[in-house]
Amino acid sequence: MDQSLIRNFCIIAHIDHGKSTLADRLIELTGVLRHEEMSEQVLDNLVLERERGITIKAKAVRMNYPAKDGKTYRLNLIDTPGHVDFSYEVSRTLAACEGAILVVDATQGIQAQTLANYYLAMENNLEIIPVINKIDLPASEPDRVLEEIDSVFGYKPEDVLLISAKTGQGVPPLLEEIIRRVPAPKGDRARPLRALIFDSHYDDYKGVIAYLRVMDGGIVKGDALRLMGQGTELEALEVGYFTPGPIPAAELAAGDVGYIATGLKNIGDCRVGDTVTSLKDGAAAPLVSYVPPKPMVFAGIYSTQGEEYSDLREAIEKLRLNDASLTYEPESSPVLGHGFRCGFLGLLHMDIVRERLEREFQLSLIVTVPAVRFIVTVAGDRQVTVVNPTDFPPPTTILRIEEPWVKISIITPSVFIGGLMDFVIAAGGIYRRTEYLGQYRGGSELGQRVLLEYEVPLRSMLTMFYDNLKSRSRGYASLDYELIGYREARLVKLDVMINNVTVDAFSRIIPPEQAHEVGKAVVDKLKETIPRQLFKVPIQAAVGSRVIARSDISAMRKDVLAKCYGGDITRKRKLLEKQREGKKKMKSIGRVEVPKEVFLEVLKIG
Amino acid sequence: MYVHVPFCRRKCRYCSFVSYEGRTVAIPAYVNALKTEIEKCAGGERVGSIYFGGGTPSLLTSDQIREILATVRAYFSVSPAAEISIEANPGTVDETFLSGIRKLGVNRLSLGVQSLNNNELKMLGRIHSAAQAEEALSLARPSGINNVNLDLIYGLPGQSLEDWRDTLEKALAMAPEHLSLYALSLEPGTLLWQDIERKRVPAIDPDLAADQYELAEDLLAAGGYRHYEISNWARPGFECRHNLVYWQNKPYLGVGVAAHSSRDGRRYANTSNLDDYLAAFYRGVLPEKVLEETISPGLRLAETVILGLRLDEGVAAADLIDRHRETVDEMTGLGLMEYSGGNIKLTRRGRLLSNEVFWRFLPEEQGAVK
Numbered sequence: 001m002d003q004s005l006i007r008n009f010c011i012i013a014h015i016d017h018g019k020s021t022l023a024d025r026l027i028e029l030t031g032v033l034r035h036e037e038m039s040e041q042v043l044d045n046l047v048l049e050r051e052r053g054i055t056i057k058a059k060a061v062r063m064n065y066p067a068k069d070g071k072t073y074r075l076n077l078i079d080t081p082g083h084v085d086f087s088y089e090v091s092r093t094l095a096a097c098e099g100a101i102l103v104v105d106a107t108q109g110i111q112a113q114t115l116a117n118y119y120l121a122m123e124n125n126l127e128i129i130p131v132i133n134k135i136d137l138p139a140s141e142p143d144r145v146l147e148e149i150d151s152v153f154g155y156k157p158e159d160v161l162l163i164s165a166k167t168g169q170g171v172p173p174l175l176e177e178i179i180r181r182v183p184a185p186k187g188d189r190a191r192p193l194r195a196l197i198f199d200s201h202y203d204d205y206k207g208v209i210a211y212l213r214v215m216d217g218g219i220v221k222g223d224a225l226r227l228m229g230q231g232t233e234l235e236a237l238e239v240g241y242f243t244p245g246p247i248p249a250a251e252l253a254a255g256d257v258g259y260i261a262t263g264l265k266n267i268g269d270c271r272v273g274d275t276v277t278s279l280k281d282g283a284a285a286p287l288v289s290y291v292p293p294k295p296m297v298f299a300g301i302y303s304t305q306g307e308e309y310s311d312l313r314e315a316i317e318k319l320r321l322n323d324a325s326l327t328y329e330p331e332s333s334p335v336l337g338h339g340f341r342c343g344f345l346g347l348l349h350m351d352i353v354r355e356r357l358e359r360e361f362q363l364s365l366i367v368t369v370p371a372v373r374f375i376v377t378v379a380g381d382r383q384v385t386v387v388n389p390t391d392f393p394p395p396t397t398i399l400r401i402e403e404p405w406v407k408i409s410i411i412t413p414s415v416f417i418g419g420l421m422d423f424v425i426a427a428g429g430i431y432r433r434t435e436y437l438g439q440y441r442g443g444s445e446l447g448q449r450v451l452l453e454y455e456v457p458l459r460s461m462l463t464m465f466y467d468n469l470k471s472r473s474r475g476y477a478s479l480d481y482e483l484i485g486y487r488e489a490r491l492v493k494l495d496v497m498i499n500n501v502t503v504d505a506f507s508r509i510i511p512p513e514q515a516h517e518v519g520k521a522v523v524d525k526l527k528e529t530i531p532r533q534l535f536k537v538p539i540q541a542a543v544g545s546r547v548i549a550r551s552d553i554s555a556m557r558k559d560v561l562a563k564c565y566g567g568d569i570t571r572k573r574k575l576l577e578k579q580r581e582g583k584k585k586m587k588s589i590g591r592v593e594v595p596k597e598v599f600l601e602v603l604k605i606g
Numbered sequence: 607m608y609v610h611v612p613f614c615r616r617k618c619r620y621c622s623f624v625s626y627e628g629r630t631v632a633i634p635a636y637v638n639a640l641k642t643e644i645e646k647c648a649g650g651e652r653v654g655s656i657y658f659g660g661g662t663p664s665l666l667t668s669d670q671i672r673e674i675l676a677t678v679r680a681y682f683s684v685s686p687a688a689e690i691s692i693e694a695n696p697g698t699v700d701e702t703f704l705s706g707i708r709k710l711g712v713n714r715l716s717l718g719v720q721s722l723n724n725n726e727l728k729m730l731g732r733i734h735s736a737a738q739a740e741e742a743l744s745l746a747r748p749s750g751i752n753n754v755n756l757d758l759i760y761g762l763p764g765q766s767l768e769d770w771r772d773t774l775e776k777a778l779a780m781a782p783e784h785l786s787l788y789a790l791s792l793e794p795g796t797l798l799w800q801d802i803e804r805k806r807v808p809a810i811d812p813d814l815a816a817d818q819y820e821l822a823e824d825l826l827a828a829g830g831y832r833h834y835e836i837s838n839w840a841r842p843g844f845e846c847r848h849n850l851v852y853w854q855n856k857p858y859l860g861v862g863v864a865a866h867s868s869r870d871g872r873r874y875a876n877t878s879n880l881d882d883y884l885a886a887f888y889r890g891v892l893p894e895k896v897l898e899e900t901i902s903p904g905l906r907l908a909e910t911v912i913l914g915l916r917l918d919e920g921v922a923a924a925d926l927i928d929r930h931r932e933t934v935d936e937m938t939g940l941g942l943m944e945y946s947g948g949n950i951k952l953t954r955r956g957r958l959l960s961n962e963v964f965w966r967f968l969p970e971e972q973g974a975v976k
Contacts, residue, residue, distance in 0.1 A: 534940050534962060557816035559961040560789060560836060567608055567852055567866040569909065570873050570897055576912070576965040583965075 014111035030063035085346030096213030099182030106140035187254030193217030229290025295343025302339030413446035501590030610862030619731030622793035648681035664694035668706030697734035704749035755784035761815030920951025
């Protein structure tokens with residue numbers, strides 16, 4: 001196909017601003033699927049994605065669109081993940097496009113990830129079409145948002161489209177604007193093959209399926225190929241595109257978006273961001289430098305029942321088939337038994353993995369307090385990397401500790417600035433700058449919208465940071481972050497003992513001045529959430545051998561079922577069986593039965 | 607044999623049992639249905655005890671009780687020395703009724719006194735006063751019933767240790783042969799549960815309830831009562847034979863709405879719905895079973911242990927040690943069980959924590975439940 005008739009674009013937006021709904025409308029309007037065939041948000045495969053309103057894996061759909069100029073265009077819509085944890089995947093998706101629709105919610109205005117995605121799109125030289133969505137809602141304020149877009153991004157109101165992806169209002173003109181404004185691809189069919197992998201997934205029959213944007217050259221079935229970054233050699237067992245189901249095709253040529261089936265068994269051999277070229281007479285240089293993202297957050301994952309260890313291993317291996325950024329290695333804990341230390345791109349990534357393991361594999365899990373990767377220099381000038389607080393070297397041997405810092409951007413209505421600043425500072429944040437967005441015309445009790453930038457230790461963001469941000473801004477503030485490097489830190493390890501047994505899952509690395517407060521909060525929470533046992537249970541928090549907080553759970557005294565009503569022995573037995581099942585779901589620590597909810601509660605303390 | 611009478615003048619605020627208020631017009635039809643059920647279930651077995659439970663069995667007339675007992679005697683072999691109990695609510699019995707049923711062979715009266723504190727009775731939604739409870743007992747003696755039980759409830763919202771002591775002392779002064787003391791079990795959905803949820807009455811303090819139980823153990827022991835089962839105390843020789851059938855895991859037949867039976871290695875129960883129960887007899891069939899399970903030998907053994915441990919003598923150590931050595935060691939180590947003669951039994955602390963002991967003796971396999 002003539003490249004001048006191809007448009008490759010993506011939709012970028014803050015979470016819940018309507019990206020998936022807009023994708024659905026475009027697919028429906030271009031007739032790929034009839035209305036009755038549309039399951040809502042067809043691009044979101046995973047149930048979990050739909051429930052959280054987050055698109056985790058990028059997908060691509062080819063649509064044919066007869067434009068008003070009489071020509072039929074081929075539109076390739078590439079869906080992007082909508083969360084900061086997946087910014088690497090977003091950036092690779094953007095690199096596969098020439099244009100981006102920037103969706104802003106008419107009721108919420110520009111949010112932190114709108115900004116982050118906008119900058120990524122600019123870095124990739126994309127033509128951006130700003131769109132204000134949800135104009136059908138009574139609470140929409142298109143005028144205010146138009147002004148914000150002008151002030152922040154410099155787009156005049158006449159360049160911005162007003163739409164409702166839900167009702168379809170304004171979407172047909174958007175299709176025309178895509179044709180008019182997004183540049184056609186300018187690859188060269190005659191040059192050696194270069195195709196960018198922007199997503200991949202594992203298929204039981206065809207192995208790893210790589211989603212590609214072909215920049216130069218072309219791929220036909222049977223081609224021998226090589227990945228320039230990883231060096232993997234493979235054969236294109238099948239070539240095709242999505243509508244949104246896979247359709248095999250004869251060829252993918254310069255300018256096209258589609259997939260190849262590789263037959264590879266390990267998704268780690270075919271990672272996003274790598275460049276595909278021909279095995280023979282391949283290209284000299286890759287499209288973009290291949291830098292797979294490194295996990296930033298680590299936590300131990302254990303099953304509440306020790307005997308489920310092999311099920312857990314199998315489940316993590318299966319998840320990993322489709323999630324190359326998840327890392328894991330076996331570890332064992334004196335208290336929790338055998339499990340895995342997993343690495344995640346961020347907290348959301350961790351939550352998603354945990355939920356998928358529990359839901360799709362019916363596992364009952366305990367997740368330890370998440371930690372970052374510390375670099376500790378110990379006596380003898382030796383550097384050790386610590387991702388599990390339990391492995392923190394003894395304080396006397398430590399010469400120097402370094403921890404990762406991030407730059408955070410918060411967008412919030414100005415009335416919340418005071419409260420937010422207090423808590424970010426308390427979390428160890430360093431103020432960088434404030435920028436007012438748009439022009440304040442008065443009238444809103446919330447005041448003008450403001451961008452705040454801070455630098456904070458990533459460690460501070462691992463527990464309740466996001467919840468605090470939301471609660472202190474009545475849900476209005478949004479957050480984005482990026483890693484800026486390692487800095488020296490003064491930290492200690494806080495241990496927690498239940499019935500005199502140190503629970504490694506609760507150990508955490510914190511600044512010494514917070515030890516007392518956090519220790520007391522953990523002890524109080526444990527006392528409140530661990531049910532009374534048949535004996536008295538001491539709960540202690542300690543730094544080294546120094547106990548800094550202590551509380552006792554007194555022994556249970558009464559658990560008796562008195563009446564045998566009309567000879568109903570069965571009911572009595574069922575109640576006992578239920579009681580026993582309840583115990584089975586608990587983790588036994590130092591003879592204390594600890595419900596798994598306790599672990600979740602303790603994770604929230606920070 | 608257990609006979610369920612699911613009628614009450616008013617439903618108590620804590621009650622989640624199968625009983626209906628405002629349905630007393632259905633009593634004659636219900637009595638007929640009971641008689642039919644007794645006929646159809648008859649296997650000619652020996653019956654050592656009959657227990658009218660409820661609901662409020664004392665809402666039946668003595669003629670209705672006569673008809674029911676006559677049917678049982680016609681189709682079963684009722685021992686002449688059989689214990690025949692009836693539950694009664696103070697405020698529903700008079701001397702004529704009591705002497706009437708005594709002549710029919712009823713020889714044990716169980717009075718649902720629950721409390722001898724009028725404020726507590728009101729909170730529970732009882733229809734009688736403390737004075738009426740005392741009066742009911744004073745009527746029993748002249749009518750010839752000399753085996754009387756009082757039901758009392760402890761662990762009530764707002765009930766202090768002294769409130770409970772007061773009820774106990776008044777109850778002891780009434781000199782019953784038998785006392786059943788039950789911890790209030792708060793069932794979701796009941797009116798009292800709603801009261802607590804909405805904070806109209808204080809929540810129940812389990813530690814205070816434990817103190818109350820221990821106080822009762824002390825006072826009743828001093829009063830000459832034998833604590834023969836977790837919730838039951840009796841003067842020697844007045845242990846309730848009917849309830850011992852349950853604890854000794856012996857067979858029993860229940861008739862009436864929601865009545866449970868245990869026969870031939872099976873447990874089953876009738877529908878809990880009064881209309882369904884009555885409708886079945888209009889159609890000439892037995893009521894639907896809402897529970898029917900076969901008790902495997904393993905489960906039967908476990909039940910025998912769990913039920914037997916409720917009794918003061920406990921169970922034979924030899925039966926327990928083979929299969930449950932570790933559990934027994936753990937429980938004795940924690941002071942919940944103890945050896946006594948050749949038996950193992952619950953300690954004072956173990957009685958209050960008996961559920962924690964019992965679930966440990968459940969077998970891994972489940973009884974087949976249909």
